[in-house]
Amino acid sequence: MAHSVPPTMRAAYIAEYNKPYAHDESRATPKPGPEDLLIRVHAAGFCHSDAQALQGQFRTPSPIxxxxSHEIAGVIATxxxxxxxxxxxxxxxxxxxxKHACGTCPGCRLRKRSTTxxxxxxxxxxxxAGFLHDGxxxxxxxxxxxxxVRLPDRMSFAQAAPLMCAGATVWGSLERATEGLAKGDTIAIVGVGGLGxxxxxxxxxxxxxxxxxxxRQAGxxxxxxxxxxxxxxxxVVxxxxxxxxxEQIYRFTNEEGVAAAVVCTDSIAANRWALQLLRIGGTLGLLGLPPTPWQFDADVIVFKELSIRGSYVAGRDATERMLQVVEEAGVRSQITEIGYDRIPEIMELYEDKEFKxxxxxNMAG
Incomplete structure (x- = not known):
């Protein structure tokens, strides 16, 4: 039986770029399309991309x-x-x-060749969601x-929400960067924040x-x-x-270098330096998006036969694999949970230098 869905709902929204989010206590509840699911949101995350959206930084700015929020966990209402x-x-x-692939554009046609x-x-x-469409x-x-994706029974909504972007993003890069590697190989995670x-x-x-x-010491x-x-x-380095x-990393790897490095920062210096850490045939996983273009060191890429792999979050199948590992291994995010009423403060909390x-x-309260 479908959950009783009210015609209006609470929502926070972008009222003006670079200003706190505003509250709307009577926003129209969205209508699911014929093949859609309507989710009663229990937890929604905030990350760097949300900050960029609030600041109007994207090439196509988020609409006023x-x-x-694009990290969503909850219960199917209808x-x-x-x-x-x-x-x-x-x-x-x-x-x-x-969401809502058209099924006919070049990107959709190419993906259908490798997945059902x-x-x-x-x-x-x-x-x-959260960038050009409501989140x-x-x-x-x-x-x-x-x-x-269905959540494991013992996983809290607060833990699940960050996995829908931060987790899926770094998981997708890690899977691609470590293809063909064996257990026991050495991996570097460069930049230890929400993703790292x-x-x-x-x-x-x-x-x-x-x-x-x-x-950073905090990282x-x-x-x-x-x-x-x-x-x-x-x-830890x-x-x-x-x-x-x-020198410390090369000593640890018996002077070989790491098999793969996943870089979770947009620092050009960090990305350039991480290439130098790789062993022969190693792979660099790129996640950060530097604000300006940068040049790779062709010498080290050529003479070590290195690979550079991009990763665009993770699809549903990869996310399901991630959730299984999270549940079995006990992976946990370090989270700070706040109530709906404190959403206007969220940028202040996010920009606090002590925040980790x-x-x-929590949207269920």
Whole structure:
């Protein structure tokens, strides 16, 4: 039986760029399309991309009036009139950001050659919740079954929400950067923030030796802040002195270098330096998007036969693999949870130099 859905709902929205979010206590509740799912939002995350949207920094700025947040976890309240899939009302789910693939554009056609599902990540006509279309800082949000995942029973909504972007982003890069590697190979996670601290835990859970690298003391501390000691890195390195850091990493790897490095920062210097850490045939996973273009060092790429791999979040299948590892290994995000009424303060909290981990809004209260 469908949940009773009210005609209006609470929502926070972008009222003006570079100003606090505003509240609307009577926003119209969205209507799910014929094949969609309507989710009662229980938790919604805030990350760097949300800050950029609020500041109007994207090439196509987020529209004024937009409901932000693209990290959404909740319960299915009702389904579209024509939906015949395996999800049902009451299921606990997470929503990935991209939805509603058109199925006919070049990106959709190329993806269909390698997967049986519609993968909206590369669709020219996709919807992007929290950026150009309404997201999760509201009581209800629309989900696409193709990018909706069922949550493990024991996973809290607050833990699940950051996994729908931060987790999926670093997981996707880690999977691509470590293709063909063996357990016991050494992986570097460069930049230990909201993504990096999950990347360290993921890599450890997958059986790799892990080096956590950050120039900030807060980042290095965060790498070790897990109750599960088996998910702590094997080595933590201060990269504020790149020469000393490189020497330390090469000593740890018997002078070979790391098999792969996933760079979770947009620092051009960090990306350039990370190439130097790779062993022969190693792979660099790019996640940060520097504000200005940068040039790769062709010499080290050619003479070491290095690979550079981009990764665009993770699709549904990869996210389901991630959730299984999270549940089995006990991976946890460090989160700060706030109530809906405090959403206007969220940028202030995010910009606090002492803040670590992920911000999550409890929308169920």
């Amino acid at each position: 009036g937009l409901i932000p 389904t579209g009139a024509s939906y015949q899939g395996h999800f049902k009302v009451g299921d606990r789910v997470g929503i990935l950001n991209f 599902s519609n993968d909206p990540r590369f669709c020219d006509n996709r919807e992007t 999760g800082f509201a009581d209800y949000a629309v989900g696409d079954p193709e990018t909706t 601290h999950l990347g360290v835990q993921f890599a450890k859970a997958l059986g790799f030796q892990v080096i956590a690298v950050d120039s 290095r501390d965060l790498a070790m802040e897990t109750d599960n000691r088996s998910l702590q890195p094997d080595l 201060d990269s504020s002195d790149p020469k000393t850091a490189s 981990g992920r911000l999550v809004v």
